[in-house]
Amino acid sequence: MSLSPSLAALQRAIEGHARAYGLDFFPVVFEVLDYRKLNQVAAYGGFPTRYPHWRFGMDFEQLQKGYTFGLQRIYEMVINNDPCYAYLLECNADVDQKVVMAHVYAHCDFFKNNVWFSKTNRKMMDEMANHATRVRRYMDRYGVDKIENFIDTCLSLENLIDPHSLFIVRERPKAEKEESPRTARRLKSKEYMQDYINPPDVLALEEKRILEESERRKSFPAEPTRDVLKFLVEYSPLENWQRDILSIIREEAYYFAPQAQSKIMNEGWATYWHSKIMTERCLTDAEVVDYADHHSGTVATHAGRLNPYKLGVELFRDIEERWDKGRFGKEFDECEDLHERTRWDKKLGQGREKIFEVRRFCNDVTFIDNYLTEEFCRRNKMFVYEFNSKTGLYQISSRSFREIKLKLLFQLTNRGLPFIEVADGNYRNKGELLLRHRYEGVPLRMDYARDTLRNVQRVWQRPVNLSTLVDEKPRLISYTGETFEEADLHEPAA
Amino acid sequence: MILRIEQDHHRFKQIIRGKIKQDLRKYISRGELIGRRGKDLISIPLPQISIPHFVHGSRQAGGVGQGDGDVGTVLGAAEPEEGNGQAGDAPGQHILEVEVTLDELAEMLGEELELPRIEPKGKKNIVTERSRYIGIAPTGPESLRHFRRTYKEMLKRSLASGTYRRALPGPFIIREDKRYRSWRTTVLPETTAAILYMMDVSGSMGEEQKEIVRIESFWIDTWLRHHYKGLEIRYIIHDAEAREVDQETFYHTRESGGTVISSAYRLALDITRTDYPTQEWNVYCFHFSDGDNWSQGDTQECVRLLREDLLARINLFCYGQVESPYGTGQFLLDLKEAFPDEDTVALSKIESKESIHQSIQEFLGRGR
Structure with missing residues (x-):
């Protein structure tokens, strides 16, 4: 359904604000859906069409139940595509639609500019539809059960990929030279000089080296590979349709991987900007209370659970403040006077620039690794919890910065x-x-x-x-x- | 509008049904289903079907959280969602609550235990017809003409053929345009059934025995309800004397005293005589006891009652002997001896909850 004139006007206004703040995004297409259709799209991971599979039905049922019982409600959904597609829930109030739009523009900016997304297919909408068509065709030809079982099998392996591999350009294997000699090369010599020119121990050593070399070359794969799926696609004795389905699953896994790699940043960035746009530009007096209510719901923390929206937005704000005030670098790090540290302000004003840089180059791991500070942890009351096997309960085990950071990094890696x-x-x-x-x-x-x-x-x-x-x-x-x-x-x- | 996801949803439900069927024997021996039943829906908890991946064992993992509390503060026994920034889109070990109608459950029960369909007796030839309007057809009586659909057809035709004119006299309806309401008639043989449950409530029948009876009668109800339009259920308890009670009392009374089984049979006979004439009713009698009858003389009396009167009036007589802490009685053997291959008598020994499904098979496997 196309946007009503009032929503279209809102979109124009918010797009203008977002651009004015320096966000840079693909064109965004908003669609207004009722909750059933929205749940369908959500079950399909944001896409209008996916290949047939029961797990989408399972997700759908859960969303549907969650909605019916009033437990959960999807506010915003956006997919990384050019143009970017985003969905609005028909029955939301205008203020909610505004928040969602602002949120979406920031997500879209992130998709377009974050380097980890640079290798994703920007025409994924079409690609997904193609995948669906291919799988349907196989189902027609070979039977639903057979295909479905194989998809189940493939999905079980879908996380065996290596998102980093996309960025590594390995040297192409040079055209194999002619079979190199199997024996050690002997220098030409007179018969009687043989032992001196080609000493037997050296020859033996050389021979051994050559043997090892060829042994190593025989090992397959030459180096351990983490892209297990690729290895399986290339070397398993599969039927053509099986190979095709496996590569479909792999391709989709690679498409979704950066989103899992940057959940904290992505949501943090979007939350940062929706609150900025809303509070500085967009809110009318009548909407303030509703907005505050919903925003606080988004960033609420529950004991023992980390909210990526909250952590992300706080960290972005922290970075902005630190670079505005110059709280970084050797001089600051070495300052041990607590009083001075809290009043530290060099009036650099580089905060905005810095967070744009961070959103370009980081993923969650580097984001946490580089910018999580001890002061931040303390201020945000972060802790590590562990399972206590004696009591069968989860307990707070530490508030030490080192351990928090280690744990977080471990979980994100x-x-x-x-x-x-x-x-x-x-x-x-x-x-x-x-x-x-x-x-x-x-x-x-x-x-x-x-x-x-x-x-x-x-x-x-x-x-x-x-x-x-x-x-x-x-x-x-x-x-x-x-x-x-x-x-x-x-x-x-x- | 039908959404594309419905297909996947349907597929998922099929898989769920399969899972339920697979575990049906387990469900039968557990009583918890009975507690969670709604009007005609029953919800069954299933562990979520998950696709296996290589993942870390989660229990040792722990995580990072945010909030107040000192070291040692308990966060809760439940698994907190992994704090790895995937909260919200990675469902943990949720329990899926699946809703099944009692009818479907009966269907599954029938398939799983290979129960034959029941051949109802009684008013076989008396059928009731029920008609429902279900759609639109191009032919029918004029009285059922659907004006709006007909008009639409006419507009479509005249627009397509280019004969449409705005000015009156407007376009004309021709025969091909006409649409009528159509209906379907379903023929239902009118079968009515009654179940008489009898239970021994003498001192030797403990809670566990009653639980078995409760579970078994739930499944029997479900199965018979699936086959008959109207089902009436009556409850009789007896020790040395029999009386008719309501369901609540039936399952919860505990009395002491001796066991005179014939008293119950006599009461059952009275009830069938007055309320359920043979020509119109399919009557099922189920009797549960630990088999410790008062005297051999009374057992003789029971056999006589059954043979001479009761059996002729009912479809099926089932006797389930529940093992009690005091051992099992003689009654089952006596009946076996008296009715070695009577079609209308089903006997079963229920040793524990695990043998409930077997006993259901023995009772209902005759298709009567």
């Missing part, structure tokens, strides 16, 4: 997921797959790991192995396609 990489595609020289879990102190959830391994096997079709640590001991978990086996791992696998 690799989107909070374990590092899993393909270590060997020809394990035991039997075409088995070896995945390695890079252990970082937290064990895998084993029941899930087994089920996932089963799905890996379904794609790889030869036995698959996972090396990880169980109870602090290295273990190798294998699935042959019929049975699970578990063994101690003495030497590092592969």
Whole structure:
């Protein structure tokens, strides 16, 4: 449904304000939907069309119930696309629509300018529709159950990607030179000089090196890769339709990855700007109370839960203040007079510029790593909580800055997921797959790991192995396609 | 309007049904379903179906939060949502509450326990017709002509063929334009059924035994309700004497005293005689007891009552002997001996909650 004239006027006004503040965005198309359609779009991850799959139905049911019972309500949804599509809920009051619009323009600015989004497909709307068509066609040809089962299998592996890989341009493998000599090169010499010109021990060493080299070249993949999905797409013995579906899942996973990598920043940035635009430009007197009510709902914190909107917006404001007042750099860091620190103001006025820079280059990990300060933690009453196995309760375990930061970074690194990489595609020289879990102190959830391994096997079709640590001991978990086996791992696998 | 997501939603529901069916035996042996039933809906808690991923074990993980409190302050026993900035879009271990109608539940029960459909007796030939308007058809009696739809058709046709004129005399309705309300008639055989539940409430029937009876009768109700339009349920309790009670009392009374089963059968006979004439009613009798009858003489009396009178009046007589802490009685064996292969008598021994589904099979597996 196109916008009513009054909403269109609001959009023009807010777009003007956003531009005046220096936000830079794709054109934004707003659509007004009733709650059922909005829930549909939300269940589809923001898109009007996705391939058929029951999990969208499950999400839909939950949203629908949440709405019916008045538990939750989606206020804003926006997708990273050019043009950017955003949705408004039909029954929202005008003040809400304003907030949403302002929020959306900031999101869109973030999508367009943040470097982590630079590799995403900006025509994803069309791409998703194409994916849907392809999957539907396969369903017509091979049957719904078969396709659906395979999608289930693929979805189980969808997080095995490497979002950083998009930014690394590896040297293209040079055209393989002619098979290099298998034996050590001998220098030409007279027969009697042989032992001196080509000493046997050196030759032996050289020979060994060559052997190792060729051994290494044989290892496959040459280097462990974290883009497990790509490896599977390229090397699994799949039917064409299976390969296509797997690459669809992979492509969509890469599309969504930056959003998971920058949730705190993205929401913080949008919240920062909606509050700026609303409070400085847009609010009428009559709307102030409603606005304050909804805004405080957005940034409310509950004990034991981190609100990305809250953390993000506070951190952006903190950065702005610090760069406005010059509270950074060696001189400030070394100042130990608390009194002086709190009054520190160099009147630099670089805050605005700085936050635009931050929104360009950071993701959540670098955002927290670079800009979370001890003072900020204290002011925002942050803490670390842990599970106490004796009482079965979660308890606050520390308020130390170091631990808070460590914990946060740990949770944000690799989107909070374990590092899993393909270590060997020809394990035991039997075409088995070896995945390695890079252990970082937290064990895998084993029941899930087994089920996932089963799905890996379904794609790889030869036995698959996972090396990880169980109870602090290295273990190798294998699935042959019929049975699970578990063994101690003495030497590092592969 | 039908949304595209409906298809996925439907698919999801199918999967859920499958899950429920898979676990149906588990649900049967647990009483909790009965507590959560609404009018004709029943909600079943299911763990959310999740797609497995390689993830960290969550319990050890903990997280970062914001708020007041000292080190050691308890935040709560429930899993707080992971504080990794994904709050809101990553559902945790939610329990899914699925709603199923009792009819669907009965359907599943039937499929899972392979129960045959019931062949109702009685007014087989008496049927009632119910008609409902369900749509629009191009033919029909003039009295049912749908004016607006007809007019629309006419406009469509005249616009398409270019004969439309604004000025009167306006466009004319021709035969092809006419639309009529259409209806469908469904034929329902009028079958009515009554269930008589009888239970021994003598001292030896404890809470656990009653729970078993409660659960089993819930499933029996569900199944029979699925087959009959009107279902009447009557409750009789007995120790040395029988009396008719309401449902509440039936499940909660506990009395002491001896057990004279024939008293209950006599009362059942009275009720069927006065209220449920054989020609019109399908009557089902279910009797639960621990089988410790007062005397062998009374057992003889029971057999006589059944054989001579009661069995001729009812579709099915079921006796379920519930194991009690005092052991099981003789009554089941006596009945078995008296009715070795009677079609209308179903006997079952219910040792524990786990054998409820088996007993349901034994009772209802005859399709009567």
